[in-house]
Amino acid sequence: MKTFIKYSIITLLIFISFTSCKKEKEVITIIETVRTEETTNDSRVSLKLNDMQKQHQLSNMRSHLEAVQTLITLIANDEFDKASKVAYSQLGSTTEMKLMCASFGNKKFENMGLNFHKDADQLSEILKTKDKTKSLQALSKTMNSCISCHATFRQ
Numbered sequence: 001m002k003t004f005i006k007y008s009i010i011t012l013l014i015f016i017s018f019t020s021c022k023k024e025k026e027v028i029t030i031i032e033t034v035r036t037e038e039t040t041n042d043s044r045v046s047l048k049l050n051d052m053q054k055q056h057q058l059s060n061m062r063s064h065l066e067a068v069q070t071l072i073t074l075i076a077n078d079e080f081d082k083a084s085k086v087a088y089s090q091l092g093s094t095t096e097m098k099l100m101c102a103s104f105g106n107k108k109f110e111n112m113g114l115n116f117h118k119d120a121d122q123l124s125e126i127l128k129t130k131d132k133t134k135s136l137q138a139l140s141k142t143m144n145s146c147i148s149c150h151a152t153f154r155q
């Protein structure tokens with residue numbers, strides 16, 4: 001009887017360790033499948049940036065997002081002159097922005113970036129007219145450039 005209990009416990013332990021190990025393997029397989037799908041489904045062109053470029057680009061992008069939020073607030077409050085300055089200095093064709101677009105070594109990316117900054121220059125000019133509808137239309141056009149670049153490129 002004693003040996004029966006002993007063997008039962010051993011069998012139970014083996015069974016538990018086997019099933020838990022199986023579960024672990026299943027989880028690992030699921031994670032690997034998701035990872036592969038993530039990379040293969042992303043058909044955007046990689047800019048193959050190094051770590052420093054990545055950080056620099058993302059912080060620049062976060063500033064762009066902040067600039068758009070500031071612009072919406074300023075337009076809502078009829079502060080068009082301020083908005084015009086923000087549009088040019090934060091999103092427009094400044095020397096810094098042009099150099100940044102050229103620094104990633106991809107001509108198509110550079111052109112998309114430069115067109116985006118040109119849209120922002122136009123936005124800056126339209127804001128000077130203090131026409132809310134036209135200003136919002138120009139902001140929308142500028143933001144289309146954000147969308148099309150994001151759909152085309154990744155880091």
Ligand code: HEC
Pocket residue numbers: 058059061062064065068091109112113114116142143145146147149150153154155
């Ligand atoms: C010429 C290309 C281009 C344009 C134009 C562009 N972006 Fe980006 N942006 C990128 C790339 C590339 C990434 C990295 C995406 C990735 O690797 O998944 C990015 C990432 C971002 C991120 C993520 C930041 C983070 O810290 O994770 C934000 C936010 C962003 N962009 C906002 C904007 C906004 C807002 C605009 C327009 C006002 C804009 N971008 C215009 C190329 C662009």
